[in-house]
Amino acid sequence: MDYQTLRRNCPIWNDYIHHNFVNQLATGTLAPDSFRHYLKQDYLYLLHYTRVMALSVYKSDTLAQMRLGQAGINAMLDLEIGMYLDFCRQWGMSLEEVENTPESAATIAYSRYLLDAAMSGSLIELYAAIAPCLMGYGEIGERLKAQGFMADNPYQPWIDVFASDEFQAITVQNEAQINELLTQAVPSQVNKLQQLFNTACRMEVNFWQMALELS
Template sequence: MNYQTLRHNCPSWNNYIQHEFVQQLTAGTLAADSFRHYLIQDYLYLIHYTRVMALSVYKSDTLAQMRVGQSGINAMLDLEIGMYLDFCHQWGIPLADVEGAAESAVTIAYSRYILDAAMSGSLAELYAAIAPCLMGYGEIGKRIKDNGFITGNPYQPWIDVFSSDEFQAITAQNEAQIDLLLADASPAQADKFQRLFDTAARMEVNFWQQALDLS
């Protein structure tokens, strides 16, 4: 089993990567309130994602695996979450509103799903569950870049992050890490990995959709 197999067999992958939210963001036509809704919910999601990274250290068998988790935690706490707070500021959302926002049902479902996979499963299961999250945004950024940026897109700063060479390099490292962990899966384990991956990808679709629906 490897990442490309998971991705290839996932029924909702294209809907995740090419979701209407992503298309409107790429075209610069996305409603500002949808983007704000996304930013707030993603900030809340990323806090739980950081907890999953912490569990990845706990579930590690080797120091090398622990260090991957450690650098994931550092990236979240030192960069990613701050970046989302900066975006919120730029889009006129007061900090108190971000921090005090209620988690939506979709955010709760997705974040607690990956937390449960992290708590109850192996390190490989944990990575299968977060692989759509880890890998999908890199693919989205690459697609947007390959198709050519439009001028004057208010969402370009977000697109720049995920289409950057740095982020593409991180995505490639993540794929190698996932492939190492999934390599020796039995058929039963491979089924479990695919189920975790497919569910998480389905939740990513719901995550975009909730921003369009403001739900």
């Protein structure tokens, strides 16, 4: 079993990758309030995602696995969360406003689902649950880059982050690391791993929809 198998057997993968929120980002037609709502909610989500990565260290059996989890924590705390706060400032939102934003129902559902999977399952199950988030943004970035640069698109800086060579290289590295873990899966785990992956994809779709609907 590998990541591509999980992706290929997920019936709603394209609903996630080609969601209307993403398509509107690509064309620059997304309502600014939807983007602001997404930025604030994704900041709140990433705080919980960092806790999931901390649990991955706890669940690890080897030093290499612990270092993988540590790298994920560092990436969140030192880079990605800061990047989202930078975007928030650029779109007129202060740190105080972002931190005091109530979590949407979609944010609560998704983040707590990941935390539950991380706490109750094995390390392999944890990574199956976070794989859509870990890998999906790289695929989205690659697809939007192929569609071409739009100088007048207000969301182009966001696209550029996930389309960058640096992020694409990280995505390739993440896939290799996920595959290494998945090689340890036994046949009796396959259905559960696919279910974890599919449910996380549903949560991703709901997250985009939440941003569109300002819910």
